[in-house]
Amino acid sequence: MKIHFPNSIVEIDLSAITKNLVSIKEKSGGKKILAVVKCDAYSHDAVRVSAHIEEFVDYLAVANVDEAIELRLRGIKKPILVLGVPTYKNAAAFQTHNLTATVSHQTHFSILMDGTSYQINFDTGMGRLGFKPEQAQEVRQLAVANQRLSCSGIYSHYATADDPGSEFVQTQHRRFKKVLEHFKEVPLIHMSNTGAVANYPKIDHFDMIRTGLGMLGYNPGETRHDWLKPVLTWKSTIAQVRPIKKGEVVSYSSTWTCPEDGFMATLPVGYGDGIPRSLSNKLQVRFGNKMYPQVGNVTMDYIMVYLGQDQVRTDQHGILMGKDSWTAHDWADHGKTNVHEIMTNIQKRVYREFIGSS
Incomplete structure (x- = not known):
């Protein structure tokens, strides 16, 4: 496809x-x-x-x-x-x-x-x-x-x-x-x-x-080897940035409540793409040089990221995995699984782009 x-x-x-x-x-x-x-x-x-x-x-x-x-x-x-x-x-x-x-x-x-x-x-x-x-x-x-x-x-x-x-x-x-x-x-x-x-x-x-x-680029166990370099970076462009007020709740089951007025970014990627629902309220997403928390339950097609007082451009990529963001090891550790499962869960509807070919 x-x-x-x-x-x-x-x-x-x-x-x-x-x-x-x-x-x-x-x-x-x-x-x-x-x-x-x-x-x-x-x-x-x-x-x-x-x-x-x-x-x-x-x-x-x-x-x-x-x-x-x-x-x-x-x-x-x-x-x-x-x-x-x-x-x-x-x-x-x-x-x-x-x-x-x-x-x-x-x-x-x-x-x-x-x-x-x-x-x-x-x-x-x-x-x-x-x-x-x-x-x-x-x-x-x-x-x-x-x-x-x-x-x-x-x-x-x-x-x-x-x-x-x-x-x-x-x-x-x-x-x-x-x-x-x-x-x-x-x-x-x-x-x-x-x-x-x-x-x-x-x-x-x-x-x-x-x-x-x-x-x-990964050892499947708990040991990390700096001579292995992860080859995959997963990124998604923001679908929407909107204000959110203190006390408002986010996503199914209302598992997260906004601590103070700020901004929320919605990214069009979810467990239908391979983000485990077990990472809800745990995942960190990088915009620019700063990490931000994913909040609320991961849904099939979207995740929400709390920006605090920062305003991030809607055309900016959020880095979900790799490139100074979380690695698949981090995903596995916080999702209580292994790197194999994290990697093989990435679905076909996520587009593959290849660089560095001979």
């Missing part, structure tokens, strides 16, 4: 993504890079991001076959790993579109068509998908028996690598190393994400690093 008159814009700095990738690669000691671009690259536009970073990465990864097909149809050539499970319905698509499947259950070996590339997923502690470590010998036998397929790698997921000091990271690492004793000839091994690279530099990161949120 082409938007001619957007109410809000997210500006995505493609050059910042490149810089983040360079930093992650340096921190990893020069390992290969797998860029995770699932969920439309966390709402950053998977096609545009993938096209920009294709020359800088070795692999791409998506959540499902449909996401992978979209990238192929838009001209992306790099190997694409589908993290989700293969089914009889989508098995042919792996061959048709040259995709790499994930095998995480015994039945997947029989589902996939001859010649399909796949990687084996072991569950070393995430508790989501994958073979258990104690199945390693059985899985190896299945892989040997199914040489009609092409095994291109093996991987696992850390559950607690986003912050330093987790003994469970060491536990999972030991489990995975034991699994690998059965797969010495596998060409590509990966387990570490951005958090593992940043917080556990002495651990073996194997052959490749997976990064999704990291290349977009």
